Amino acid sequence: MTEPAPSGGGPAELSKNALKKAAKEKEKAEKKAAAKAKELAERQKKETDDANDVSAEDYGELPMVGSAEFKPTGLQRESLSNITELEDKEIVFRCWVANARVQSAKLAFLNLRQGLNTIQAVVAASEKLSKQMVKFAGNISTESTLLVHGLVKKTPEPVKSATIQDYEIHITKLFIEVKAEVPLPMQVEDAERPLPSEGLGDEDEKAEESDGRPLVGLNTRLNNRTLDLRAKINHAIFVIKSGVCALFQEFLGSKGFVLIQTPKILGAASEGGANVFQVKYFDREAFLAQSPQVYKQMLIASRFPRVMEIGPVFRAENSNTARHLTEFTGLDMEMEFQENYHEVMSMLEDLMLFIFKELNARYKQETELVRSAYHVDEFKLPESGKVPRIPFSEGIKMLREAGEELGDYDDLSTPQEKHLGKLVLERYNSDFYVLDQFPLAIRPFYTMPSPTNPALSNSYDMFMRGQEILSGAQRVHNAELLIKLMKSHDPPVDPTGPGMRDYVESFRYGCPPHGGGGFGLERIVQFWLGLPNIRMCSLFPRDPQRIMP
Template identity: 75%
Template structure:
């Protein structure tokens, strides 16, 4: 509803069957008010003549001081202050405004009562004067103006009671919940904090909250910035097939030039954590390089620095709103503009010095990744860094062996706030070497099998050296904003326990 599709309704239609004689018998004020409020017929169910009335977005209300505007909105709340006065909080996208309904020469007590009793989350079409207030309105995002209602029509009435109050969805999740159905009392004995499961079970209401709308504005921005940066670098957007005749590590791996893709990724693992989804959106790219795979790492790092910088510039309001709810610190980036690039073995050394016990070629656990993130932040003052030269044994079979140490590989991961957002590598581009590495893999992979033959064969025809990586879109959004659960970053999340709504 941030940019609502405003239906053109004939506000007088519902009065068409009232006789002129009856109107003459009514008091002038009441007769006037009858044309100013009602519940409209369902849009599209009746023949009507469009009014052509211009509609205004609430964000532009300040540009219409002392003018009457017409707009569609949801009701945040409505209350009757007295027989002659009612207040409403009206919401449109990320913006809320206070509305006043007061008895006057043209507005009756009946209209005040009608407006003050509108059920929360009903959809309205409102016409009113934009008036400046003397003191800022604390309960609305538009603080210097209010709407003096002249007409108010219920377009769609919300049922009572609601399964979830949108104002509850604006508040943080309980500290100790992942998908817990229990409601936890907020500190200070205030209203209980609503669990994630309750919110996701009522996702259509949950998504109306400003904080959730802001999340998806930022998410949309990350996608747009990803494509903007790479398009300027000459990348071509492709759409690889998702239905394959065999298992695949990634569809983009067979391309030879600069390609990128934004598409769904499905994870066949029983991962019930705050950073895993069964279905997520992948931001993938693959490109050839001239001499060293670090050329590709540089593109990936520059890409993320561009995204971070533009998120700060273009989506500052949404970012600050969300971080303010969860009291999250700003995302720190290196002042030099150079991303910390840490060899895996150096990372192991840093963890050992911090008291961790692990071998030279052990994979990092999630707690160890988070600890390393804190150590990097302390040393480099950066929440974003790259870990390079992973052990070969923990990477896919198509990963190029390191020329420095055959136990290592030309592969890398990228991290935000100590958690992985990207995994990438130089791919083996020689069919003989690829077949050899597949046979050595644990467990071994048959390079002539139906599942792998096409992939191996494509490197028999002269493929240049190439590398790439895949980002998890929801993780980027989660860690940028500092959200406690990745499910908040998926419109209708799918995990091992949830396939609806």
């Protein structure tokens, strides 16, 4: 019988395996040698290219400003807003990168931004500009800050991707001043797109536009606010907000109003103790001001006939709505009147008409930029002296006729305010109007009762697009009547208590009749532009859920 062959193979098979192993080792060594040779060749080519780089001194990353000895260049820095005056001139300017892309080894395009302006820049290889510079330009990270030298040229056809469409920059030198880290937590271009809704819920973070791109919701934007604020639309919002403040002071200043600054840290709650923030003040308790109201009135009693203030207001209201903040900016005014509190209303109406008209004239570009994103109708303006003044009772009647159920002296809810705004727009063709003679029970204790109906008061609210922007009234200027109203108020206010005693006493020395009002600056901006959320109008908004950043 023949025995089976032993396992493992004979000498011939072992020799075959050794040959295979040797061949693999040789192949591996050859690949390694080839890779090393390729790397060496590329390094040598790069060294040669670098040595022959005609643009070597014309691009790169600059040392941090302030880290090296300052040597002035004497070069004038230009603004892109003057681009029409700079055609065919070589200019120097600082900007940042909105977008950069390499078109080919010899061509790159950059979208450069400066303020609200964007412009296309071209980096094209030539005898004087190297391919290395083209590659460098096309790979600059978005949001990096640049120092650019370039020639301003007229474009053969409009560049639709830039705000400056008839000119472009042919770059000659390009330096990174500050390099932006990547990846960014959000893209600035995402903040240029409108919010999907009022932006109060997490569902907005999951929404998508029709093109499939994710919509960046309000929470993400506010959590990355420095990037969010770089969006042109946000710059426009805050330019307009600044403009409202300037126009407020300009108009009232021309009418003899004195700008004042009143305390924001108080020893007692100034308006009855509701919705007030308490703070520790050394070894005792203090409060943040809910308004400058008592101080405005005390200044009228101090013989300042007309005063105005722009300052922070703090309200501890747990209102998580699209139009409430716990800290906002108040535009306040107070003035003597001669015969009737409607003199104050007329001043306030003319103030707002001035602001609206000047916003249209001086801030047209910014207004149109924001409204183009939100597709808001033009703000309908009445003429001076023709602002609709609607008695509160008439407003109630209009709402009832439109199907709303509410009592004669009920306060209006937000939906009812908006509904009334639509009715007023239909009837009067105005987005701005006044409700007059509010019920006394829903107004502050310092409000003058109406002489014709003790249940009403000489008080008023002003509205934009059906939403309140101002609350105002004739103030009580008689100490005894003020004490009576304070004690009967719900809840009662102690006229001898801390913070109230000095206020009440100031009227015992003779105080002229006066009235005024307080606007919410952010609301004016929100409703003027038709924005879905008031947080968009506060640089770093504060609400019941947000105290950072």
